[in-house]
Amino acid sequence: GQNIDQPTEMTATEGAIVQINCTYQTSGFNGLFWYQQHAGEAPTFLSYNVLDGLEEKGRFSSFLSRSKGYSYLLLKELQMKDSASYLCAVREAGGYNKLIFGAGTRLAVHP
Amino acid sequence: DAGVIQSPRHEVTEMGQEVTLRCKPISGHNSLFWYRQTMMRGLELLIYFNNNVPIDDSGMPEDRFSAKMPNASFSTLKIQPSEPRDSAVYFCASSPAGQGGGNTIYFGEGSWLTVV
Numbered sequence: 001g002q003n004i005d006q007p008t009e010m011t012a013t014e015g016a017i018v019q020i021n022c023t024y025q026t027s028g029f030n031g032l033f034w035y036q037q038h039a040g041e042a043p044t045f046l047s048y049n050v051l052d053g054l055e056e057k058g059r060f061s062s063f064l065s066r067s068k069g070y071s072y073l074l075l076k077e078l079q080m081k082d083s084a085s086y087l088c089a090v091r092e093a094g095g096y097n098k099l100i101f102g103a104g105t106r107l108a109v110h111p
Numbered sequence: 112d113a114g115v116i117q118s119p120r121h122e123v124t125e126m127g128q129e130v131t132l133r134c135k136p137i138s139g140h141n142s143l144f145w146y147r148q149t150m151m152r153g154l155e156l157l158i159y160f161n162n163n164v165p166i167d168d169s170g171m172p173e174d175r176f177s178a179k180m181p182n183a184s185f186s187t188l189k190i191q192p193s194e195p196r197d198s199a200v201y202f203c204a205s206s207p208a209g210q211g212g213g214n215t216i217y218f219g220e221g222s223w224l225t226v227v
Contacts, residue, residue, distance in 0.1 A: 042218040097206035097216050103153040
C-alpha cells in the first residue's frame with residue numbers, strides 16, 4: 001500500500017518563497033505528482049517527477065529523492081492566487097496511471 | 112478540447128434515495144477513475160477502469176456503491192440507498208494509455224453530493 005504525508009497547513013507572504021514537503025512509503029513507485037486545488041474546484045496538474053532531481057516550471061519547481069521517499073514543491077514569488085491546497089500523489093507501478101493522493105497542504109498567502 | 116465532463120454538478124437528495132453520477136472522459140483516454148473527496152478523508156480512489164473494464168474496485172466503500180463503464184465515452188457511479196455519510200464531492204478523472212512521459216490524470220469539475 002501507500003502512505004503519503006504532507007503538512008496540513010502553511011502560511012506565507014506575498015512575494016516570498018515556500019517549500020511544501022511530502023514523504024511517502026510505497027510498495028511500488030512510478031512517479032510523483034503535484035496537483036493544485038483551489039477551494040470549490042477540481043485538482044489541476046502542476047508537476048511530475050520520476051527521476052531524482054529538480055524539475056523547474058516557471059515559478060514552480062518540484063524535487064524528488066527516491067531513496068529517501070521524499071519530494072518537495074517550491075513556489076517562488078508567491079502571489080495571492082497561489083492560495084490553494086497542494087496535493088502530493090504517488091503513481092503506482094503497473095501500467096495504469098493510478099494515483100494515490102496525500103491529504104493535501106492548505107497554503108494561505110498573505111499580503 | 113473538452114475536458115472530463117461530469118453531471119450533475121450539484122445534487123441534494125434524501126437518505127434512502129438512489130443517486131447516479133455520470134462521467135464522460137476525455138476522448139481518446141483509456142483509463143477512467145472515480146475519486147471521492149471529504150474534509151476528513153481527503154481524496155480517495157474508489158474504482159478505476161481501463162478500456163472499459165474495471166481493474167480495481169477495492170476502494171468502493173460498501174455494496175451500496177457500484178460503477179459501470181458501458182463504453183469508452185461514458186461511466187456511472189451509483190449509490191443505492193444513499194446515506195448522509197455519503198455526502199462528498201465525487202470526481203471523475205481520465206488518463207491516456209501508458210505511463211510514459213508525464214502521462215497523468217485529468218479531473219472533471221466534480222459532483223457535489225449532499226444527502227439529508
